[in-house]
């Protein structure tokens with residue numbers, strides 16, 4: 001028999017950006033909230049992901065941006081100052097210490113417990129700290145916000161060579177002379193470019209396309225951007241084996257196009273493996289409540305399916321719906337508010353509220369925004385044409401190069417591409433993609449149009465300012481036929 005020694009209204013397991021937001025919402029609603037964190041408060045995004053990776057990329061992007069403008073180009077005669085870039089990255093991680101985030105937690109009225117938590121039964125959480133193990137009873141809810149862990153591919157010999165994951169790459173103290181990157185996803189593309197611009201000799205190996213979740217013209221622009229920075233991009237290439245090569249690493253590669261018949265080798269000082277992530281659910285005691293750690297099903301409030309009594313929630317990377325900080329924090333706000341409303345009786349337990357209510361993360365279904373911070377950038381929201389068709393929607397795509405007055409002023413020889421995906425029955429936007437230098441800031445307009453289901457004939461009246469890159473919106477609507 002477990003004897004609870006502590007009680008709270010809500011226990012949030014995992015103090016990353018997402019857990020902090022869930023706990024912030026329940027504490028603000030007056031619920032006694034305990035946040036359990038085994039590492040740094042702030043999690044992956046603050047210390048080993050979004051912030052340091054973008055801090056590594058931004059100086060190179062600023063320099064390249066100046067080089068694309070005649071007159072400014074002549075003033076840029078040097079190269080990146082590596083140690084200044086690394087130092088600025090370190091400032092953005094607060095030197096990998098979390099005191100300011102701990103202050104925020106305290107000021108938000110959340111009780112922080114530094115330890116490792118696991119489920120011990122219905123509404124029970126066992127927390128192991130340096131002092132021992134305590135069991136906490138959560139009167140209303142337990143929220144799993146435990147993030148994700150890297151997926152390591154089954155490559156022969158990989159387990160006997162040293163390699164970087166994204167944590168080691170984003171926290172690098174030096175720039176290696178050469179770097180092999182395995183994985184053609186967002187992390188692989190971003191970090192390949194960051195290190196290439198810092199002076200590494202980078203080879204990127206992807207078993208399929210680069211950025212395969214994005215439309216092909218956007219993939220091609222990023223591939224060209226990486227090649228222009230000297231990255232040796234090997235697409236449709238399998239990594240068969242890894243071995244020590246002197247002080248470095250050697251990979252054996254084979255093309256996936258010729259059935260893997262011919263193989264070749266490539267070597268570098270360091271290896272970065274960035275082949276995806278999966279929800280961090282192992283060791284959480286899920287089996288104690290009849291669940292398995294392979295994955296969870298959650299409704300739009302974050303409530304986990306298959307658990308009686310409606311007390312277990314999962315949000316952020318742990319829920320596995322969209323592995324992005326902003327989307328996880330959105331899920332956390334919905335779940336935190338739903339927990340508070342259910343605790344107060346405003347919302348019936350286990351009943352799923354209406355779509356687009358403040359208690360549901362409805363945008364997860366078809367309006368997730370994402371930005372790939374390479375140069376050129378890719379910014380996408382909602383459904384691609386292929387995804388829309390897979391869902392049985394009658395959809396069309398309208399696409400254009402980004403070639404408007406604003407883009408030509410922004411950079412000489414601006415090379416960009418944009419696409420709108422339209423629901424032909426409802427005449428609203430299902431998705432949008434922009435690829436090109438500095439397009440990230442164009443995205444939120446598209447997100448608003450998709451979430452707001454703005455009719456195209458009303459969107460026509462949203463006039464882009466002249467001369468901005470946003471003018472591509474007008475060109476796209478004209479191309480569509482308005």
Ligand SMILES: Cc1cc2nc3c(=O)[nH]c(=O)nc-3n(C[C@H](O)[C@H](O)[C@H](O)COP(=O)(O)OP(=O)(O)OC[C@H]3O[C@@H](n4cnc5c(N)ncnc54)[C@H](O)[C@@H]3O)c2cc1C
Pocket residue numbers: 013014015016017018019036037038039040041042043044045046048049050051053054115116117118145146147148166170187280284315316317318322323324325326327328
């Ligand atoms: C290289 C890289 C770059 C990225 N860049 C971006 C970007 O630019 N923009 C973007 O939106 N997303 C980006 N992401 C994704 C983003 O980092 C994640 O989506 C985000 O960190 C998820 O937040 P989370 O709070 O769910 O998980 P995490 O940040 O992983 O936090 C989970 C926390 O739970 C703790 N924990 C786990 N198990 C337990 C336990 N049993 N007990 C106690 N504590 C526990 C962990 O220590 C951790 O602190 C990037 C990812 C990578 C790898």
Ligand SMILES: NC(=O)c1ccc[n+]([C@@H]2O[C@H](COP(=O)([O-])OP(=O)(O)OC[C@H]3O[C@@H](n4cnc5c(N)ncnc54)[C@H](O)[C@@H]3O)[C@@H](O)[C@H]2O)c1
Pocket residue numbers: 152153154182183184185186187188190206207208211212239274275276277322323324370371372373
């Ligand atoms: N700018 C951003 O928002 C940003 C940046 C980095 C990461 N992230 C998030 O973090 C998550 C993890 O990033 P990621 O790049 O590791 O994942 P990803 O899912 O974007 O890409 C993983 C890549 O690894 C490849 N891969 C998988 N298994 C492989 C194998 N066995 N051998 C060779 N290649 C293999 C896949 O084909 C894919 O190209 C992503 O879901 C992404 O949403 C976001």
